[in-house]
Each structure stands twice: as structure tokens, then as C-alpha cells.
Amino acid sequence: MGLRALIDRVQGILLKTEQEWEKIKGEAVTYQKLFIPYVAVLAAIPAVASYFGEIIFGGYQYIPFRGPVRHNVIGAAFFSMIYRYIIIFVVIFVLGLAINEFSTIFGSKRDKILSMKLSVYSFTPFCLIGVLFIFHFHLYWLVIFLSLYGLYIFYLGLGVLIETSNEKKVIFTVLTGIIYLISLNFFFLLGTLLSF
Numbered sequence: 529m530g531l532r533a534l535i536d537r538v539q540g541i542l543l544k545t546e547q548e549w550e551k552i553k554g555e556a557v558t559y560q561k562l563f564i565p566y567v568a569v570l571a572a573i574p575a576v577a578s579y580f581g582e583i584i585f586g587g588y589q590y591i592p593f594r595g596p597v598r599h600n601v602i603g604a605a606f607f608s609m610i611y612r613y614i615i616i617f618v619v620i621f622v623l624g625l626a627i628n629e630f631s632t633i634f635g636s637k638r639d640k641i642l643s644m645k646l647s648v649y650s651f652t653p654f655c656l657i658g659v660l661f662i663f664h665f666h667l668y669w670l671v672i673f674l675s676l677y678g679l680y681i682f683y684l685g686l687g688v689l690i691e692t693s694n695e696k697k698v699i700f701t702v703l704t705g706i707i708y709l710i711s712l713n714f715f716f717l718l719g720t721l722l723s724f
Contacts, residue, residue: 529565537566538656541649545681549688552645559641562648563617570651571616574658574671579609581662615715616655619708623647626707627690634700636690646689650682654712672709679705 529537540548582605624640624647631638654675660667683701686692692700 529561534566534569537649538570538652541652541681542656542677545684546688548649549685552649552685553642553689557641557645559644562641562644563620567617567620567648567651570655571613573655574616574661575609575613577659577661578612579605582608585663585666616651619711619715620647620651622711623651623704623708627704630700630703631690631692634692634696636686636692636696636700639690642689646682646685650678650685652681653678672712676705679708 537548540551583601621644624644627646628638628640628643630636631643654671657671657674660671679701682704683697686697686700687694
């Protein structure tokens with residue numbers, strides 16, 4: 529996937545979601561082709577933005593029950609950037625595996641690649657909106673809130689990709705959203721704590 533194809537895919541999944549899911553369903557891909565370059569490029573956006581955010585606004589991070597803590601800005605920011613970049617890959621992959629497992633519970637088609645496609649492309653809004661992490665997580669909850677559009681993208685993809693019935697799509701989406709929020713918040717908090 530070249531840069532133009534990547535941009536077209538991002539625009540398609542955000543603006544013409546249902547039509548883009550139809551295209552995605554028919555594409556023969558491997559895990560590697562899903563993650564490289566699509567996730568590799570998009571995951572860099574929040575990771576690099578958080579790096580510059582820590583350098584520009586950093587020096588202090590607020591730790592719950594501990595208060596503001598001063599740290600080595602350059603070293604901690606670099607470590608956090610690498611950690612967050614890797615964690616985005618991990619969360620997307622684990623979520624794809626979970627979607628595949630949930631598919632049997634919800635009477636959907638069980639297919640590892642289609643489940644991974646749902647996870648990968650539903651993360652697009654989070655990665656793009658992650659540019660706001662340049663404000664050093666002061667807008668973290670806004671980023672999370674705005675990235676919930678990814679759940680709508682996921683919802684639309686459920687019927688197309690893994691043939692989930694309409695009456696089960698809402699609960700499937702809610703369950704996936706809960707796992708998404710818990711895993712993302714857990715790993716990002718862990719990264720913050722480890723950067724000291």
C-alpha cells in the first residue's frame with residue numbers, strides 16, 4: 529500500500545464507511561499487509577505527537593494519588609513514544625483476536641483476518657485524532673471521546689465483514705468498546721508510570 533492508497537483508505541473509512549467496508553471485505557491480505565504500512569504509519573501519529581507534547585509541555589506529569597512529578601524530559605519522552613507506538617500495535621492485535629472470539633458468541637462469521645480488519649480500520653480515528661497528544665495529554669479525554677467514532681465505524685463493519693445480525697450489532701459494539709477503552713487506558717497509564 530503506497531501513500532496515496534493509504535490516504536484514500538483513511539478518507540474512505542472515515543467518510544464513505546459502508547462502501548469502504550465492502551472494498552475491504554474483498555481484499556485478500558495477511559496480518560503483515562494489514563499492519564504494515566497502515567498501522568505502522570497511523571500509529572506513529574499519536575506516538576510522535578506525545579513525544580513533542582512531553583518535550584514542549586513536559587517536565588511534569590500528574591500521577592493519580594501522587595501529584596505532579598518531575599522527570600527527565602528527553603529520555604522519558606523518547607521511551608514513552610516508543611512504548612506507545614508498540615502498544616497501539618498490541619491493542620489493535622489483541623482487540624482483533626477478541627473480536628474473532630466474540631464472533632461465535634454473537635453468531636457472526638468467525639474469521640481471523642476479517643476480525644483483524646475490523647480492529648485495524650476501526651482504530652483510524654484514534655490514530656488521527658492522536659495528533660492532539662502534542663498538548664501533552666491535557667486533551668487525553670477529548671481524544672478518547674472523539675475517537676469513539678471508531679466504534680461507529682466498527683458497528684458499520686460488523687454486518688459487512690463478519691455478518692453480525694442487526695439485533696446483535698449494538699451489544700457487540702458496546703462490549704468491544706469497553707475492551708478498547710480499558711486496554712488503551714491501562715497500557716497508556718502503564719507507559720506513563722514506567723517513564724519515570
